[in-house]
Amino acid sequence: MNYTWNWGIFLEPSPEGVGTYADMLLSGLGWTVATALSSWVIAFTLGSVIGVLRTLPSKAANAVGTAYVELFRNVPLLVQMFLWYFVLPEVLPVGLGTAVKQMPDAPFYTAVLCLGFFTASRVAEQVRAGIQSLPRGQRMAGTALGFTTAQTYRHVLLPNAYRIILPPLTSEFLNNLKNTSVALTIGLLELTARARSMQEFSFQVFEAFTAATILYVLINLVVILGATLLERFVAVPGGR
C-alpha cells in the first residue's frame, strides 16, 4: 500500500486563504450543528402537532395527519431536498421566486425547512405512538375532571407521552443530525462537504474522513449524554 499519511495536514493553511484545514472542518461542524438544531425546532413543533392530530377523535384531523406522514415518509430525503431547492422557487410567483433564489445562505434555509418538514413526519409517528401507549384511563380521567380536549392533552397526555418517547426522540434527533449531510448536494458547506473539499484540495483522503468521523462520533456522544441527563431531570419522582 502506497498511501502517504500526513497528520500534520490539519495545521496547514487551507486554500481558502484564511485559517487552516482544521478551521475549515470546524466551520463545517458549526454549520452541521446549526442546521440540525434549527431544523429540529420545526420538526419537533410540527411533528407534535401532526402526531396529536392523528390521535384526535376527529376523522378529518386523522386524515390530514396520516396524509402528511405518508407523503413525507415515502419520498427520499434527497428528492425532497431538490424539490425545496430547485422546484419551489420556480412554482412560486415570479417576484417571490426570484427573491428566494437571491437570498444569502439559501442552502442553509432550504436545508432547515426540508429537514424540519421531513423529520416532523418521524417525530409525529413517535408522538402518536407515545400518546397511544398511555392507558385509556388517562384521557377519561382528564374528561372526568372537566378538562377540555386541549387541556387534557396539555396537562395529562402530552407530559406523559413525551417522557415515554424521549429515547426514540433522541435517535430521531441523531438521524436529523446525520441527515444534514444530504444538504451538501444543494451546496451547504457542512462537515461532510468540508471533509470532501479538504480531500480534493489536499489529497489526504483518509485524514480528512477520519477527522470528520471522529467529530460525528463526538457529537453523537454529546447528544446521548445530554439526553440521559434530560431524562433524569424530567423523570417523575417515584415514577418508572
Place this chain on the structure above:
Amino acid sequence: MFANFDFSVIAASLPYLFGQGMVFTVTLTALAASGGIVFGTALAMMRLSGIPGVTHAAKLYVELMRSLPLVLVIFWFYFLVPYIGAWVTGSTTPIQVGAFASALVTFTLFEAAYFAEIMRAGIQSISKGQTAAASALGMSYWQTMRLVVLPQALRNMLPLLLTQTIVLFQDTSLVYVLSLTDFLGAASKVAQRDGRLVEMYLFAAVVYFAVCFTASLLVRRLQARVAIIR
C-alpha cells in the same frame, strides 16, 4: 403555476429513466438488502454470542456505522475500497473498482448494521424457555438456532426487515454524490440537459412515492398475516 409544465420531456425520457435508472436502483437495493441481511445476521449472532472480544467488535461496528451519515460512509468506501482490494489481492497499487461495486459494498456494509439491530431484537424476542427446551431435547447451538429460534425470529422480524428495505430503496438515491445513474440520477441528468428541473424532480418524487407507499401498504398487510399471536 403549471402553465409552462411540459409533460413531453417526461414521456420522451421514460425508457431512459426506467430502463437504466430504475433498473440500477432496484438492482442495487436487491443486492445490498440480501448482502446486508446475511452480514447483519452474522453481526447479530456475534453480538449475542457472549464471547467477550467478538461481542464488543460487533457492537463497535454497529454503533460506529449508526453514528455516521450515509453520505460520509459512501465517500469513505469510495476511496477505501480500492485500498482494501489491493490488500486482499496483495497488489501494491490500489486496484480499480467501479463506482457501482463501491456503492454496493457501501450499502451492504452500512445496512448490515441496521439489519443486525433488527435481527438482534428479533432473536431476543424469542423467550428463554424455547432455547431451554431445545437444549433439553439435546439440540446443539446451531440446531437450536436453525430449527427453533431463527424460524420464529424471522417471522417476527419480516415486516421490519421489509420496511428497512424500503428505507434502503430510498437511500440508494444518495449514490447521486458519486454521479451514478440511478433513478434520481437519470432524472437529474435529463433535468439538467433539457433545463426541465421542475418536471423531472416532481416526476421522480411521484414515482418514489408511488413505489414506497404501495410497498409499505403491502408490508402492513403481510404483517397482519404473519404475526404470531401469543
